[in-house]
Amino acid sequence: MLVSAKEMLQKAKAGHYAVGQFNINNLEWTKSVLQTAQELESPVILGVSEGAGKYMCGFKTVSAMVKAMIEELNITVPVALHLDHGTYEGCYKCIEAGFSSIMFDGSHYPIDENVAKTQELVKVCAEKGLSLEAEVGSIGGEEDGVVGMGECADPEECKAIADLGVDMLAAGIGNIHGKYPANWPGLSFETLAAVQEKTGEMPLVLHGGTGIPDEMIKKAINLGVAKINVNTECQLSFADATRKYIEAGKDQQGKGYDPRKLLAPGAEAIKVTVKEKMELFGSVGKAFK
Numbered sequence: 001m002l003v004s005a006k007e008m009l010q011k012a013k014a015g016h017y018a019v020g021q022f023n024i025n026n027l028e029w030t031k032s033v034l035q036t037a038q039e040l041e042s043p044v045i046l047g048v049s050e051g052a053g054k055y056m057c058g059f060k061t062v063s064a065m066v067k068a069m070i071e072e073l074n075i076t077v078p079v080a081l082h083l084d085h086g087t088y089e090g091c092y093k094c095i096e097a098g099f100s101s102i103m104f105d106g107s108h109y110p111i112d113e114n115v116a117k118t119q120e121l122v123k124v125c126a127e128k129g130l131s132l133e134a135e136v137g138s139i140g141g142e143e144d145g146v147v148g149m150g151e152c153a154d155p156e157e158c159k160a161i162a163d164l165g166v167d168m169l170a171a172g173i174g175n176i177h178g179k180y181p182a183n184w185p186g187l188s189f190e191t192l193a194a195v196q197e198k199t200g201e202m203p204l205v206l207h208g209g210t211g212i213p214d215e216m217i218k219k220a221i222n223l224g225v226a227k228i229n230v231n232t233e234c235q236l237s238f239a240d241a242t243r244k245y246i247e248a249g250k251d252q253q254g255k256g257y258d259p260r261k262l263l264a265p266g267a268e269a270i271k272v273t274v275k276e277k278m279e280l281f282g283s284v285g286k287a288f289k
C-alpha cells in the first residue's frame with residue numbers, strides 16, 4: 001500500500017523504533033526491499049535520489065514501477081515512495097510523478113531561504129497528502145579524498161524549520177554518507193538531544209545509516225530518531241555477492257549468464273541486509289499495529 005510517511009513515522013516515534021529508508025536503484029533493488037518488508041511485516045520507505053531517478057528513466061517511471069509492483073506482489077505493508085535530498089525543482093517533479101513523500105534539502109541555502117522554500121512545500125504537500133522531510137546542517141561525506149565530518153545542526157534553526165509543520169526533520173549530527181572513516185568521532189548525541197528538545201515530537205531522520213555501530217543506532221532511536229536512511233550498505237552487499245558469483249565462474253556454467261541468475265545472489269544479499277537493518281531498527285511486525 002503506497003502511503004505518505006507521516007503516520008508510520010508518528011507511530012515509530014511513539015513506539016521508540018525507527019522505519020528504514022532503503023534507497024532503490026533498479027527493479028531488483030525495489031523488489032528485494034518490498035518483499036523483505038512484506039515478509040517481516042515492517043513499514044518501509046523507498047528512497048530515490050535525483051541521480052537514481054534519472055538512471056531509472058525519470059520519476060514517472062519509478063512511480064509507475066513501484067505502484068505496479070506493490071499491486072503485482074500483493075504488498076500490503078505501508079510503503080512510502082520518497083524523494084531523497086530533493087532540489088526545489090526535483091520536489092515538484094516528484095509531486096507530479098505521484099510520489100507519496102518528498103525530502104526538500106535546503107541545507108545549503110541561507111536559513112531564511114531554506115525556511116521560505118520549505119514553508120511553500122509544506123503547503124503544497126499538505127494539499128496533496130504527501131509527507132515532507134526538511135534538512136538543517138549538512139550531512140558529511142567524502143569528496144576527492146577530502147573527508148568532511150558533517151556539520152552539526154543548530155537546534156534553533158531546527159526549531160524554525162520544524163515549526164513550519166514538516167513531517168520529519170534531518171538534522172546533521174556528525175553523520176556521513178558512505179563508509180565512515182577510521183578516525184570518525186561518532187554521532188554527536190549532545191546535538192541530537194538538543195535538537196529533540198527544541199523540536200518536541202518531531203520524528204528525526206538519521207542519514208548515512210551505513211556503518212554506524214549498532215549501539216549508536218539504538219541510542220539515536222532512544223533520543224528521537226524515527227527514520228534511518230541506508231543506501232551504501234545494500235550496494236556493498238549486492239556488489240560482494242555478485243563478485244563471488246562471477247569469481248566462482250558460475251556465470252560460465254549452464255545458463256549462469258542469464259540475468260535472472262546473474263543478479264539473483266545480489267538481490268538475495270540486499271534482502272539479508274534489509275532484514276538485519278529492520279531487526280536493528282525495531283520495525284519488524286509493526287506494519288499493521
Ligand code: 13P
Pocket residue numbers: 023047084085176177178179206207208209210229230231232233
Ligand atoms: P548511506 O549511503 O551512508 O547509507 O546513506 C544513505 C542516506 O543517507 C541517503 O540519504
